[in-house]
Amino acid sequence: MKKVLITGSGGVIGGVLKKGLPHEITDFDLPDGDVRNFDQMLNAARGHDVLVHLAWNTKSENWLSDSFDAGNVEGTLNVYEAAHQAGVKRVIVASSVHADDFVGHHIAGPMAPYALPTPDSLYGASKCMAEAVGRYYASAKGMEVVCIRFGGVNRENVPPTTPPSERQVWFSHEDCASLVDACIQSSDVPENYAIVYGMSNNKDLIHDLSNPFGWTPR
16 A cells, blocks of 8 residues: 555546545645645655646636646646655656547557647647656656546546547546556556556547556456
8 A cells, every 4th residue: 555645636536536546545635735835745745655646727727728827837847846855756647638639530540658749739738748847857856757648537437428539538437546556556667757548448449558557447
């Protein structure tokens, strides 16, 4: 069992992980915990084995909003640096399938996590930045970083019927928890860095779900 700090623990994915992970979970979310406050973030990170970063203001910045919220970038930078200073070995960061435009995908073969991404929005571009900063901390600071490009996790845990693109990237609660748990429990992260697509084995799947953690969706 690991000691795991989850930022944004009050959100949908945070709730799924708190229910589904077999670890000691520490909540960190507004109004008591703000990733934009570095001192709060550093104090919270101390003593944890893994930090899972989910916190993101999706009201001000999402794939449909066509807007950028600098606070999301600031918070992500704080998370990486706080984990580094606090000695947290592994950071798992919520990226998104919107980091690479998958709607109307026409390229032969599945979408690969390490191909050069083309974000579909400013939100997707921010997620690409979160991945890039993680690669820096993995290379320069020796941290283990896993970026999960989450598909669609909904409260109802039911696959959407429309539009087809949302059905392709649906992510069940069980698969979501099992992927994050696999990332937590793995003995190592190869070369300290990994990008993984997170979604269930849906009809008309277009993403490559291969990963170094032995995870397969149910």
